[in-house]
Amino acid sequence: MIQPHDDTYFMKRALQEAEAAYDKGEIPVGAIVVIKNQIIARAHNLTETLNDVTAHAEMQAITAAANFLGGKYLKDCTLYVTLEPCQMCAGALYWSQISNIVYGARDEQRGCIVMETKLHPKTVMKGGILEKEASEIMKKFFIEKRNLN
């Protein structure tokens, strides 16, 4: 059962963002930032729409959360993201000094774990929350993309 405000609850919200990306033909990754059980940023991948490799869900969520908080550090915040962050996003999260990163599916090819990106010493990362749902939407996207080409 999903409890309000547990990891599964928030990851569901990140998955809704991934679905919004999917609907736009974007690689379906979604992210939200939470502080004290409140969602302060929601974003999804927009690299195709914006023609911009930096427009990953996490990058936009970091910018939006800092804007909400009025300061650039995301201490006491948790980022929920459907896919393990890449080097760029993990590097941005390093600068933000975010407290927690929670991801859904692993990215075995380009994720920060295999790339050995350094997280900030104050940051704790865990994965596997709604992993099945997060990887299924990715698989669905890439199968459809292959069939179109």
Add this chain to the structure above:
Amino acid sequence: MIQPHDDTYFMKRALQEAEAAYDKGEIPVGAIVVIKNQIIARAHNLTETLNDVTAHAEMQAITAAANFLGGKYLKDCTLYVTLEPCQMCAGALYWSQISNIVYGARDEQRGCIVMETKLHPKTVMKGGILEKEASEIMKKFFIEKRNLN
């Protein structure tokens, strides 16, 4: 002697951007993107002004260059940046598939070399162009900052 359109020429332009950052009280890092000897993007660090850890010079330059080119890949482009890119920026440059990265000063603490960030296989990086000028403006900034606090 500086030849038009050699590395020193373009790094001077990146240094002008670093000076613009310095004048705003920002950590003085500047970047430009060049394709076929033409500057298509100029940017400087704006993390304090925008309250945003993602607003590094390189990130803005990548976004601006892609916008100019009308596509998100920076093939055949060279990024000139006064300071060795961090994990985030090197990660963004990875996604951009940029051809060349030329930096001024090393960042021994947080640069992509010590952090072991992976560059794209198509990307060649070199450093040390106007290294003295690039590190002097950084030193000047941090000395003044210390004296103010």
